[in-house]
Amino acid sequence: MTYFIDRRPNAKHKSAVNRQRFLERYRKHIKRSVEEAVNRRSITDMERGEKVSIPTKDISEPVFQHGPGGARNIVSPGNKEFLEGDKIRRPGGQGGGDGAGEGGASNQGEGDDEFAFTLSREEFLEFVFDGLELPNLQRKPLKSLEEIKMVRAGLARDGVPSRISITRSMREAYARRIAMRAPIKRALKEAQEALAAEERKDPVLRNPARIVELKAEIERLEKRIEAVPFIDTYDLRYHQLAAQPQPSSQAVMFCVMDVSGSMTQNHKDIAKRFFLLLYLFLEKHYEKVELVFVRHHTAAREVNEEEFFYSRETGGTIVSSALTLVNKIIEKRYPAGQWNLYIAQASDGDNWDDDSNICRDLLVKQLMPQLQYYAYVEITPHEHQSLWHEYETVAAQFPERFAMRQIVDAGDIYPVFRELFKRRLSQEQ
Template sequence: MTYFIDRRPNAKHKSAVNRQRFLERYRKHIKRSVEEAVNRRSITDMERGENVSIPAKDISEPVFQHGPGGARNIVSPGNKEFVAGDKIRRPSGQGGGGGAGEGGPSNQGEGVDEFAFTLSREEFLEFVFDGLELPHLQRKPLKSLEEVKMVRAGLSRDGVPSRISITRSMREAYARRIAMRAPIKRALREAIDALEAEERKDTVLRNPTRIAELKAEIERLEKRIAGVPFIDTYDLRYHQLSAQPQPSNQAVMFCVMDVSGSMTQNHKDIAKRFFLLLYLFLEKHYEKVELVFVRHHTAAREVSEEEFFYSRETGGTIVSSALNLVNKIIEKRYPVGQWNLYVAQASDGDNWDDDSNICRDLLVKQLMPQLQYYAYVEITPHDHQSLWHEYESVVKEFPERFAMRQIVEAGDIYPVFRELFKRRLSQS
């Protein structure tokens, strides 16, 4: 019988395996609590865990117990009141009021509090971004040798035990045993034949000395055959691994934010929250995603992360300046054949009179043929303006790769984000 012992270390006083099993079992309840927490707290406060409560009735387990009535034998340790044959009075039933999860108003009975526990930062973000992904992410041709995959590259006589090839090692051992035993077996057959021939001779002609020598030779050869090892270190073969370059799934996300005078402080705060949520999502799920931050009013500039979120610069509105800058950066630094290209734009929809048509042409003719996905969020409680209407024509041209949503207040950020980056069943 084979015994498997799991010696994987768990954290002190915790069982990681049981915790993961618990999180998976009550995933629906935890996800609902996480969504409520996201709507309560600010996006800048997303990097800490969360206290989650599950109603007691939802974690109750079925229990087998004896029904009422019948004759039963019970051992009651420490009993000083009853003896065998006594009848025990039924419970009055007035003290057992509310059971688990029945915590309604009452002057009697007992209840059970909700089961509460704390999600770590990693677990919290896992539930926040569950079911989300970058749409249409593709494997691009190799750009550098950083991304490799270890593949088998033949066999070697040297290696570590975890890479041993059982089948090839046993085959080598079998071949070695055949090769080592063949001449011994041939000599053994000859000795046996000679012994039989000697024993068939008449008693007068039989040579006792020769017979003794043959028997000793046979015994020696049989010991040599038995001494051939079943497997030897010479037989062992190990899988050889080599690093094989792999196509890269690297991507770049352009974060484009309108900071013109028409964007109120509330609009800018909502845009920053949206991009912070996007930043956390990319940081959590992707290792090879670069971020390019672009701010624009009448002119667009590529800025640092710090300046993107906290600069106080403002001005008029020409959206095409940002789109032109994004196109130039792509041509200069991010070849289409090597990068997955994404753009997320946040604006209040206000734009210079004749610039919206230019934006549409830039998207249809230059940007969208290169991009994997374009997400546009318009932050306004009012009716849509010309930019939105021009973008609707872009949606008709690229229905799978161009998406636009409206955000009215801060509570809309998370639902809109999930709609824009929800997991697709198929990728183009």
């Protein structure tokens, strides 16, 4: 009989298996509650879970009931009102039962609250980023010998005990015992037949010395058979492992943010929240994605995570300075043949008059041929300026790898983010 043992760690008084089954069953309701929570809370407040409510009418369980017909004997102690055959009046109120379960007003009975429970941080983020992925992620050639996978490479007679092959070792031992016992068993059989033939002779013709000699030989051969070891060090076989190079799916995400004077504090807060959401998404779903943070006004500079999100630097606007810097970083540290390259840019659309054309040429001629995906969000409630129109030209040339969306207020961040990084049908197939 086969036994299945679930060794997943469970918290005290909780069942991880039942909880996962519950989350999957009511995934639609939970996801809707999570989306509402994302829109009302700060993105920086993603480090905690969320309390989710589900209407009681949506968690009702199917039940078995007795159908008409058949004989049933029911004892109802304390019944002073009804006799056999009486019809019981339906209770008043909504829902058919004291007004309970529907949440409607009633002058009698009790109501039921919505079923509420708390999602952990990991469960909350799982629903937040459900169905999202980096577009066009490809397998790249080997970067270095560190990208390897240990694979089985046959058997050997030497190895560590943890890699011993029990089946192959027992097979070798069995074959060795057969080979070593075979000639001894043949000699034993001949001696036993000779002894039986000698004992069948007439007592006058029987040779007692020969009988003693044959018995001694049989005893010696039996001891030799028993002396053959069940398993010997010669029989042991060990699995061998070899390092096999693997294609690398490593990626780098360039986060480019406009911090010029035209970006108001509200614009910068929205941009930071967008990039924080992107940061959490990459941190949760990908192990081999590096982040490069670039801030720019008239000049661009690569910064660390802390400075990217919290520095108060400001100035004029030349977007091409950031794109030029990103291109230099790619050439120096992230060659396109070894890395999947992604860029996410946030700006208010304001740019130096003659610079938007330069940005278009940089993208078309240098960056886009190397990139897997470019996501541009423009944070503005006003009409688009020259930068947006030039980017539309780029999007027309690279429709599968260049996406641009507009964000008016904080409520647009999450819907725009999901639209930019939603899973493509071609990748699902």
